[in-house]
Amino acid sequence: MIAETGLASLWLAAGLAAYQLVLMILALRSRVEVARSIRAVAVAQGILTLIAFAALLIVFARTDLSVTLVAANSHSAKPFVYKVAGAWGNHEGSMLMWVTILAVAGAFLGTFSPRTSAMTLVAALGAQAALALGFYGFLLIASNPFARLNPAPIEGQGLNPLLQDPGLAFHPPTLYLGYVGLSIAFSLAVGALLTGEVDSRLGRAMRPWVLGAWVLLTLGITAGSYWAYYELGWGGYWFWDPVENASLMPWLAGTALLHSVNVLAARGALKAWTMMLAVIAFSMSMVGTFLVRSGILTSVHAFAIDPQRGAFLLALLGIYVGAALVLFAWRGANLKEGAPFELVSRETGLVINNLLLSVVLGVVFLGTLYPLLVEAVSGEKLSVGAPYFNAVAGPLALLLAVLVGIGPLIAWRRERRPVFKQLRIPLLLGVTALAVTVILAPRMGILPRLGLTAAAYLAAAAILPLTRRNPLRTPLATWGMVVAHFGIAVALAGMAANAAFTSERLVVAKPGETISVGPWLVQLQEVTPTAGKNWTGMEAQLIATRGHGPITLKPQTRYFTSPPAETNEAAIDTFWNGQLYTVTGKPDETGAWQLRLWWKPFVTLIWLGGALIGLGGAIALFGRIWRRRRREPEWRRGYA
Amino acid sequence: MKPKNQRLILVIAALVALVVAVLLGMWGLRDKASYFFTPADIAAGKAQQDRAVRLGGMVERGSIQRQRDGVTIRFVLTDGQAATPVVYRGITPDLFREGSGAVAEGRLQGGTFIADTILAKHDERYMPPELGNLAAEHKAGKTLQR
Numbered sequence: 001m002i003a004e005t006g007l008a009s010l011w012l013a014a015g016l017a018a019y020q021l022v023l024m025i026l027a028l029r030s031r032v033e034v035a036r037s038i039r040a041v042a043v044a045q046g047i048l049t050l051i052a053f054a055a056l057l058i059v060f061a062r063t064d065l066s067v068t069l070v071a072a073n074s075h076s077a078k079p080f081v082y083k084v085a086g087a088w089g090n091h092e093g094s095m096l097m098w099v100t101i102l103a104v105a106g107a108f109l110g111t112f113s114p115r116t117s118a119m120t121l122v123a124a125l126g127a128q129a130a131l132a133l134g135f136y137g138f139l140l141i142a143s144n145p146f147a148r149l150n151p152a153p154i155e156g157q158g159l160n161p162l163l164q165d166p167g168l169a170f171h172p173p174t175l176y177l178g179y180v181g182l183s184i185a186f187s188l189a190v191g192a193l194l195t196g197e198v199d200s201r202l203g204r205a206m207r208p209w210v211l212g213a214w215v216l217l218t219l220g221i222t223a224g225s226y227w228a229y230y231e232l233g234w235g236g237y238w239f240w241d242p243v244e245n246a247s248l249m250p251w252l253a254g255t256a257l258l259h260s261v262n263v264l265a266a267r268g269a270l271k272a273w274t275m276m277l278a279v280i281a282f283s284m285s286m287v288g289t290f291l292v293r294s295g296i297l298t299s300v301h302a303f304a305i306d307p308q309r310g311a312f313l314l315a316l317l318g319i320y321v322g323a324a325l326v327l328f329a330w331r332g333a334n335l336k337e338g339a340p341f342e343l344v345s346r347e348t349g350l351v352i353n354n355l356l357l358s359v360v361l362g363v364v365f366l367g368t369l370y371p372l373l374v375e376a377v378s379g380e381k382l383s384v385g386a387p388y389f390n391a392v393a394g395p396l397a398l399l400l401a402v403l404v405g406i407g408p409l410i411a412w413r414r415e416r417r418p419v420f421k422q423l424r425i426p427l428l429l430g431v432t433a434l435a436v437t438v439i440l441a442p443r444m445g446i447l448p449r450l451g452l453t454a455a456a457y458l459a460a461a462a463i464l465p466l467t468r469r470n471p472l473r474t475p476l477a478t479w480g481m482v483v484a485h486f487g488i489a490v491a492l493a494g495m496a497a498n499a500a501f502t503s504e505r506l507v508v509a510k511p512g513e514t515i516s517v518g519p520w521l522v523q524l525q526e527v528t529p530t531a532g533k534n535w536t537g538m539e540a541q542l543i544a545t546r547g548h549g550p551i552t553l554k555p556q557t558r559y560f561t562s563p564p565a566e567t568n569e570a571a572i573d574t575f576w577n578g579q580l581y582t583v584t585g586k587p588d589e590t591g592a593w594q595l596r597l598w599w600k601p602f603v604t605l606i607w608l609g610g611a612l613i614g615l616g617g618a619i620a621l622f623g624r625i626w627r628r629r630r631r632e633p634e635w636r637r638g639y640a
Numbered sequence: 641m642k643p644k645n646q647r648l649i650l651v652i653a654a655l656v657a658l659v660v661a662v663l664l665g666m667w668g669l670r671d672k673a674s675y676f677f678t679p680a681d682i683a684a685g686k687a688q689q690d691r692a693v694r695l696g697g698m699v700e701r702g703s704i705q706r707q708r709d710g711v712t713i714r715f716v717l718t719d720g721q722a723a724t725p726v727v728y729r730g731i732t733p734d735l736f737r738e739g740s741g742a743v744a745e746g747r748l749q750g751g752t753f754i755a756d757t758i759l760a761k762h763d764e765r766y767m768p769p770e771l772g773n774l775a776a777e778h779k780a781g782k783t784l785q786r
Contacts, residue, residue, distance in 0.1 A: 387672045
């Protein structure tokens, strides 16, 4: 019954989305007054998808094996949390989650966006409905999550044990919220292009959505990176895997959009530019979804292999992106001129930021899709990995880091003062860092060395906008910017330190033997069998010392039975100045065990930096919303 | 700057950025993309020496030998037509077994493949697409032999 309720809600929601689209067309063609009804429809649609998603959670929580999806992806012996999280750990469930977020975001747009003109809001809600309609079609035709299985099997087929991890519970939903949050920017851009009302009001309406989506994407990528780091046991934090790139591309486009939407909101400039970026940002979200969900990738993350679905998603992607670009070509040229600005101005700085981010996005996009294109055209198989991305995107990222320090110091519209005077201390710090690394570590690679230099410079430059200001009177948005830019310096320092200073040992050790790695002495005590709720395993006991008291680490190898699989559980200990990372391998005939040990100085700064970047965005978002509440009392009542 | 000029300059800047991205990407891809080969390709001399490439096949039964140091292994990857010896130093991934599929990333030196990374069949259901066909062909070949 519950599964049928979910399916019925989905059909109803699809019907409402179609109705919402019709209302929008009526309003645009014959100026019928639909603002109130279209908003009510959007809210109803959001509620119906929530019911459908709740139904899916319930069948998974109960392990209702008469539902095909549950039988294929769950197991009665699985811990409860992972039963529930399993609801979105598969293709159909994650697509339902995607469309639920899309519809709920539409409902929120209908409830809280009094800033745009009524007509643009109606058009945006219509665009959002058109997006949702395609994905309802995809779910109902090609990926029904509520299909029944008759007869029901006695036991489910489990879930990949690699995915039985707290990371799974939060990582995909966070990313999806970010992906789909960008859909609102897309719909607002499409709506504004339809009505021709691209102005600073639209910029201010779009900004919180972009900020919110961007914060979630940032946190999602950061968490995903840490998940891969401790779960895969390879000691790396970013593999340039296509699935990782699938989340990086919307983030890059979203970062560019975040900066240009500020120009639109504050100055009414960069109109067509911002609309284009809004279209590109959500297009990248759809490209990401297509890459992950169509299963066309050679990748540790891509679990589904189903070409039919891929074709459906590709068609949706083509229709939406194509339609938006046609609309842009048709209406973009007719937009009123934006407010003018001089060559040396904050606007120019942000244009350069946008251009650099777009180039990075372009090369990541090319590198990610090139193997697929080549294989489709010539049948040749190839892969593009870290050597390409580091060589091409690394220098651009460093250049961007240098410019991040300068941009916020330049005034809007026109800057007459010499800005470089303010940068004396940061530049001095950068040069000092460069000199110190040259003297102390002459053999360091060029990218890590420049990374440390840029990080030292940016850490100081990022906080300059706060100097000579009363910190209590500084707007929260400025605080947010400073925290986020400082976070870039922190993350950069972590990446460079990890690349430059990591020590690694790969050895075979018998119990009692001691291995040195970096400043640590690690002794293998013993290897003992161990077991969990649905796995058995071998656990090594390691005692690590460095001058003071010993620390115990227990890396494991786990064997799962349903489905049969083996995972390495790394044991990681965190200190203020780095992490000790240990992994066990296999035994040999003499009873010696393979061990892989890393000492990674300051590696934690990578994720700390990512968290700071997200926190900065959250502070800015909070500041914007809070100010809006104080200044516009009608916002509290909603829009009548 | 006049607004009209400003728009023109912005359009030109965007186009330049696009061109730069494409040129940069093509330059990087020309010598940094790594091609995928099977042991038969290697036997036919299709793979360049000392360039980052990937080699995929089935791990031949009875071929995994652990070296003295305990962390280096030698094994043979085969596609039913030819076989390539592989050397790898490191902990082999979960599910790296004799008789199952694996992809090695590394470079060819002489007739031996020096692997930096090994990717194995990930779980019972997932397999790198490159190996999907290979496994099917391998099975078909075996059935014929019988």
